[in-house]
Amino acid sequence: MSQSLDRALTLVGELATGPKTLEELAGVVDVHKSTALRLLRTLESHRFVQREGVHHYRLGTALFDLANRALEERDVRRSSESALRELNALTGYTVHLASYEAGEVIYIDKYDSTHPMRMYSRVGRRAPLHCTAVAKVLLADLPEAKRREVAASMEYPRLTANTITEPAAYLAELERVRERGYALDNSEHEDFIHCVGAPIRGSRGEVVAAVSVSVPKVLLDFEGLVALVPSLLATARAASIECGFTPRD
Amino acid sequence: MSQSLDRALTLVGELATGPKTLEELAGVVDVHKSTALRLLRTLESHRFVQREGVHHYRLGTALFDLANRALEERDVRRSSESALRELNALTGYTVHLASYEAGEVIYIDKYDSTHPMRMYSRVGRRAPLHCTAVAKVLLADLPEAKRREVAASMEYPRLTANTITEPAAYLAELERVRERGYALDNSEHEDFIHCVGAPIRGSRGEVVAAVSVSVPKVLLDFEGLVALVPSLLATARAASIECGFTPRD
DNA sequence: ATAGCCGTTGCAAAATATGCAACGTGAGGA
């Protein structure tokens, strides 16, 4: 669709084979030397390629950063798959996997309820920050300054009678989540649904994702929901270990 | 230098922060949605980005391939640095590190002789395939079919009285190199220089690079050169271990 | 000293990317 970009990406792919000279690269995409030069310069400014000596180009260091970041996300999803599937099979309820990225909480995986009554949600969608268990889990792990900043700038639309609508109350809620190690959504998002969520941790103990179980109130009361916590924490711990987390004891 | 490419790379960098929607991305580089869409499509066709759900883009899988390949090369050079520096200090002669890439043998690092007499060479430069110790080491590890193919298509310019000028003789030489675990260049490249080279192996035992010592004949006769082999092999083994190689015993 | 190779630059032509506006689709609310 975009010719110059297409050519540039082809060049990068070609460099994966090993270092190449300008003219070799120009030949690969069948353009003039000067054209290849300009593309490579742009690639170089973004550290996608770098010069090796005078006559050769090689892949640059930006690729490491990018690959590592992409890999982390991907690994959370893949690594926690079996644990989450098991929790889904055990409880029969909808299980969500979410992560915090750039000010948003996004559902990155979902295991549908086996019960006839399903809830609406979709992978890739943003979760409201103030009224979901996964968001509470993820935001609770942010440094305090960031937490305050986010709490101050986010919206608090009242969705149910239980919805938290004040920054102060929300920050206090995050503190509770931090302390007890899991989060509740006591019908704060939708009247007929309540959830419990727990953190999945990475190798350095940081929270990389959140797992939650969502249950229709008609199927399980609040007491029953809280009774799911041990299973949820076991699942979160199993997923954490898969993500490289080492339990303290 | 290239606007569209620059924008596209900026988008990729932005995606490192986490999944984004089309409009968010368009805002980052300050272009129209449709423009961003076309760039993303091209990036997607090269697997640099991929869609997450319907509304989000994330980094794609091509980055893994690229990063891994780039990392391998880079690691060889960095990992073997201390071992090679030590060999250079021990012998005082010029030490080269070379790797095989896309039909060529390229010097990827060099430690100059401490003796007043230095040899000419340069990092990034191609090494002749038929008359250098490093090339013999690297080609000796190729599968037989590939070895034959390369031997048949390469050039054999006579550079000295000892230069191998026939494919058959060269293939036989590679076989010897394979068996004894190191290669010699008995003044086959330059009259007054001879070399010994050995393989550096990676985690799966494959040859990832070659290390060589180059000595002016006036400083050391052939017998003296061969006497360097134990040190060379020790260096190659040390560098191999740094590259993830596990010795058998 | 000289020839050849490769990367680099300025410029003019034109191909290409861009923005616009309208369309299509799917979700959410009444």
Added chain:
DNA sequence: TCCTCACGTTGCATATTTTGCAACGGCTAT
């Protein structure tokens, strides 16, 4: 169930951007 809204998608005309060319300059090898 209908309607609205949000978002991604497409065709097209404009002009910006990219491209090829040709000449230059540095470096190596002879």
